[in-house]
Amino acid sequence: MTMLEVHDVTYQYGAKRALDDVSFALDAGRFCALLGPNGAGKSTLFSLMTRLLVTRHGTITVAGHDIASDPRGALASIGVVFQQQTLDLDMTVLQNLRYFAALQGLSGKAAQKNIDAALDRLDMRERAREKARALNGGHRRRMEIARALIHDPKVLLLDEPTVGLDTASRQAITAHVHDLADTGLLVFWATHLVDEIRETDEVVVLHQGKVRAQGTAASIAGTGSLTDAFMAMTAREQAA
């Protein structure tokens, strides 16, 4: 079942075209990587999917809701983890989550139920009463992911979520989020790091604002490695 559909989306910053006729469709229950080098247009696409930016060129549909004509329905279906950290470091994990739940219109038992479920999904329950400031980078990220899941979205967007993390934390977060896709969520994970992607993951390769390939990592890699295929797709353009 298609959960996220991007159709012919173009976006310009003044004269600079950041996205050029971008189209792809992604199914529920998949881990999908948006793979592109710096400047490919990943953050621009995420901003359009979360309505931080708008365009009249093309359509974006989330869980059947067109983001232009039904932004409320579309945004209610999305959980987002932005590249920049957005926690209140002086609040505990639980306080941060309750605050966010309230912003989503959840309170009392309903909020607590969803908070507990989100903490369990990220293996964070035992840290609930710690101040965010006391957590290491990996656990802060997990908490942001838990927060993004509180309203039980169908699509989880993560914009380069492992930036600044050490190797062990990066691997742990990557594994946790792969597990989330197994529960039926569509995970859409922007990265320029090929080693975060598994062979069976879906991949959209974005470069200079255009989709260069879509398919499983294994099908894009062909007989070589995904790194080689990705380098070839991006280097060719740079040379041209």
Ligand SMILES: Nc1ncnc2c1ncn2[C@@H]1O[C@H](COP(=O)(O)OP(=O)(O)OP(=O)(O)O)[C@@H](O)[C@H]1O
């Ligand atoms: N506010 C802006 N004004 C003008 N150009 C911009 C603006 N934001 C981004 N761009 C340009 O649009 C293109 C796409 O940028 P974007 O940030 O979406 O790429 P990205 O793939 O997220 O890169 P990174 O991994 O470096 O964050 C780049 O050429 C960038 O320089």
